[in-house]
Amino acid sequence: MAPTFPGESQAYRAARDRLLAREIELRQLTEAVARERRALPPGGVVPEDYVFETSVGGASRPVRLSELFAPGKDTLAIYSYMFGPERAGPCSMCTPLLDGLDAAEPNIRQRLTLVAVAESPAARLAAFAAERGWRNLRVLSTAGNHYNRDYHGKGREGGDTTMLNLFRREGAKVRHFWGTEMAHTSGEPGQDHRGLDMLSPIFAMFDLTPAGRGDFYTKLSYP
Structure with a gap:
């Protein structure tokens, strides 16, 4: 039985119970989609061992995609920044x-290795990561390879994309294995594509509120 809250009306409880049933359906659908994702046939073999650049102590050095996998881990996630x-x-x-x-x-x-890559020089990326206070996430330069072109971190116009x-x-x-292809599709009317929403606690929280997310977009800083 679902909980009740002080002062709620019968109309509220009836509507909330209907919504709860829908939320359970969504949970079940989310897990069904995850099962289908895990059951995908083998994806294409990576065409080359891409060489990225990392900045260590102010000096850049190369690192290959094959070297990004942590010992004992067979899964690597690369976010095109x-x-x-x-x-x-x-x-x-x-x-x-x-x-x-x-x-x-x-x-x-x-469970896996996560890195972000961008086409700016490694020193610029390292300086921003330090300024931002990132302590854990590795940010690598993909400026000298075709990774973003091959794996859709570049748009058709040649600019970077997510x-x-x-x-x-x-x-x-x-x-x-899999990529956020929904990020390269059109959204529903009045929406962005929402292709990375599954990773965003910000918008997940806003979706719980009476006003929803509205037309809010995140910023690098706020007044």
Whole structure:
């Protein structure tokens, strides 16, 4: 039996019980979609061992995609961060999302490796990560390779765009497993594509409120 709350009307409780049934349906559908995702056939083999750049102590050094997998882990998630050299600053929607992922990364690393990549130089990315206070999330430069082009971190016009891709290591091979393709589709009328909402505690929280998310967009800072 669902709980009741002080002062609620019969009309409220009847509507809330109907909504609860729908929420349970959504939970069941979410798990069904997750099962279908896990059951996908093998994805394509990664065409090359992409070389990224990382900044350590002010010096850049190369790191290959195959080297990003943590020992004993066979899954790698790469977030394409909209922070290319043509931008004066990073994306104001990506950055708060990565704020949350930076905080969650110590938990995430228990099951997989998570990194973010952007086309700005490694030193610029490292400086911003330090300024932002990120302590856990690795941010690598993809400026010298075709990773973003191949895995849709670039739009058709050539500018950076958002994409999260997951890869699976199978022995000596690395295969693409899944990507946030919904981020490259049109949203419902009056909505953005919402392709990364599953990772956003911000918008999940707003969706619980009487006003909803409205036309709110995150910013790098607020007054």
